[in-house]
Amino acid sequence: MALTIGDTAPDFEAETSAGKISFHDWIGDSWAVLFSHPRDFTPVCTTELGYMAAINGEFEKRGVKPIAISVDPLDNHEKWFDDIEETQGSRPTFPLISDTDFNVAKAYGMLPADVAGDPTDRTPAQNATLRNVFVIGPDKKIKLVLIYPMTTGRNFDEVLRVIDSLQLTAKHAVATPAQWQQGEDVIIAGSVNAEAAKEKYPDGWKEPKPYIRIVPAP
Structure with a gap:
């Protein structure tokens, strides 16, 4: 396999x-x-x-x-x-x-x-x-x-971009959106419930849909 x-x-x-x-x-x-x-x-x-x-x-x-x-x-x-x-x-x-x-x-x-x-x-x-x-x-x-x-x-620039995402998301409960580049906004991972998200991000987040919660990169 x-x-x-x-x-x-x-x-x-x-x-x-x-x-x-x-x-x-x-x-x-x-x-x-x-x-x-x-x-x-x-x-x-x-x-x-x-x-x-x-x-x-x-x-x-x-x-x-x-x-x-x-x-x-x-x-x-x-x-x-x-x-x-x-x-x-x-x-x-x-x-x-x-x-x-x-x-x-x-x-x-x-x-x-x-x-x-x-x-x-x-x-x-x-x-x-x-x-x-x-x-x-x-x-x-x-x-x-x-x-x-x-x-x-x-495209090894893309490999670097993915590594940036992997290393960021390995440390923080976030995901990166399409075309993301280092330093840009990220998405709160779906595994983080609303209560935990409020504690981690007291200033809130952008929420175009309940399942899309956008915050600055940590």
Whole structure:
């Protein structure tokens, strides 16, 4: 069964461009973004890794660790990083997993269990399902799953926006409306009854409908 929100992110050990890691230990008390790539030297993914490298500081400010995954061997990763730096202007400093045995891809439901063999013999099209984004909390639970087609580059500004919402709503009993950006008004969660809401928000709230209670972001 495919992994979904609320599931525990599978733990694993893997070789990466930054050395061997044990995933849950590597996350520690941080948040993490795991995003997958069909193969090294693919055009859309080259732009994605370059953009992630350029905005890595935004993730660091939020206590989030990015980590990427591809089935290619480590020596290909370093050569690809050279291409990314040359064409995109930024070199990734976050780890890129070398999933040559497909174990991580299978654990996360991105490749079928019967996939085997030399990963460099597989085409990107055969690995088209390796285009996922998983946001994982410090509790090692999956908070977000996004799946993209090979022809559409991922919007990592949106991933940051969702992380802002996740981190806010993890601390406060609120939800964020459509198109919400950090600092904008939020919605009192439905789990907060009227009495508790009055105690928490003595100045009241906007209420276009009884089930829509709008307050400033905490």
